[in-house]
Amino acid sequence: MTRVAINGAAGRMGRELVIACQRNSSLTLAAAFEAPGSDAIGQDAGRLATGEDADVAIASADDRDASTFDVLVDFTRPEPCLSAIDDCVAGGAAIVIGTTGFDADQLARIDKAADKIALVMAPNFSAGVNLTLKLLEMAAKALGDTVDIEVIEAHHRHKVDAPSGTALRIGEVLADATGRDLDDCAVYAREGHTGERERQAIGFQTIRGGDIVGEHTVLFAGDGERLEISHKASSRQTFAGGAMRAAGWAAQQKPGRYDMNDVLGFDRD
Ligand SMILES: NC(=O)C1=CN([C@@H]2O[C@H](COP(=O)(O)OP(=O)(O)OC[C@H]3O[C@@H](n4cnc5c(N)ncnc54)[C@H](OP(=O)(O)O)[C@@H]3O)[C@@H](O)[C@H]2O)C=CC1
Numbered sequence: 722m723t724r725v726a727i728n729g730a731a732g733r734m735g736r737e738l739v740i741a742c743q744r745n746s747s748l749t750l751a752a753a754f755e756a757p758g759s760d761a762i763g764q765d766a767g768r769l770a771t772g773e774d775a776d777v778a779i780a781s782a783d784d785r786d787a788s789t790f791d792v793l794v795d796f797t798r799p800e801p802c803l804s805a806i807d808d809c810v811a812g813g814a815a816i817v818i819g820t821t822g823f824d825a826d827q828l829a830r831i832d833k834a835a836d837k838i839a840l841v842m843a844p845n846f847s848a849g850v851n852l853t854l855k856l857l858e859m860a861a862k863a864l865g866d867t868v869d870i871e872v873i874e875a876h877h878r879h880k881v882d883a884p885s886g887t888a889l890r891i892g893e894v895l896a897d898a899t900g901r902d903l904d905d906c907a908v909y910a911r912e913g914h915t916g917e918r919e920r921q922a923i924g925f926q927t928i929r930g931g932d933i934v935g936e937h938t939v940l941f942a943g944d945g946e947r948l949e950i951s952h953k954a955s956s957r958q959t960f961a962g963g964a965m966r967a968a969g970w971a972a973q974q975k976p977g978r979y980d981m982n983d984v985l986g987f988d989r990d
């Protein structure tokens with residue numbers, strides 16, 4: 722049995738992760754953590770997620786001892802995630818990172834930690850989104866500079882980062898497939914007299930509202946026709962189940978940085 726710990730266990734994803742862990746027969750919930758001072762500390766992680774006790778009390782992230790679990794799953798915010806990584810390095814545990822919104826310095830710290838522990842990081846753990854990335858790569862290679870490419874994403878009103886981590890990953894895949902550098906061609910906002918659109922631009926449109934779980938569409942707009950490839954998540958269990966699959970896999974790996982292509986066994990080309 723792989724011993725799993727969940728960071729941010731009282732959050733939207735944290736509660737779904739508790740459920741997904743309980744549904745996976747090769748995993749056992751060993752620990753759950755929340756922000757120091759959180760009202761959730763001391764509450765049972767299972768009771769919070771499902772109404773039934775899991776006999777795992779949520780502890781403060783300050784009291785984390787990574788020798789008591791094999792892998793930690795983090796869906797929190799960048800800074801708490803980096804603290805969790807430090808603890809996993811100290812205790813020799815693997816980590817699965819679903820958190821999004823890291824800056825370049827933070828990403829460099831994550832890369833460094835992967836020299837010491839197995840680290841699986843993905844902006845989206847749903848199998849459907851990871852398959853969508855493959856379809857997008859194929860479409861972008863085939864259509865190339867004959868179309869204008871726009872990435873449209875929609876999420877719930879509580880999301881704090883934009884564009885979504887998934888949209889940014891989509892942008893990287895599209896840029897690679899068309900031989901562009903995303904830093905040069907990304908357009909994140911348009912207002913006023915913008916001038917005509919440049920063919921090489923990859924545009925991002927962000928929608929925030931209500932309880933939208935997560936939707937991503939790529940529009941390939943040509944003359945006389947347009948192609949749209951969409952993924953729409955309707956339940957956070959799709960992310961949580963994928964993250965638990967990654968947790969079981971990560972616990973068996975040697976140190977290194979991995980993503981969902983590795984977990985799902987997808988080819989890299
Ligand atoms: N990769 C993927 O498949 C997916 C990624 N995500 C990403 O996951 C992250 C979380 O999303 P979501 O669940 O909606 O957000 P929530 O705000 O609902 O959950 C985050 C949780 O982390 C807690 N937290 C804050 N600080 C700490 C700390 N120091 N130690 C431990 N826990 C802490 C928060 O507590 P408090 O509220 O008290 O601050 C909260 O309970 C986001 O970055 C989101 O983009 C989301 C879905 C899928």
Ligand SMILES: O=C(O)C1=N[C@H](C(=O)O)C[C@H](O)C1
Pocket residue numbers: 821844845876877880884885886887888934935936
């Ligand atoms: O914050 C969310 O909810 C989600 N975040 C991830 C992202 O930023 O891509 C994945 C998912 O779409 C839900």
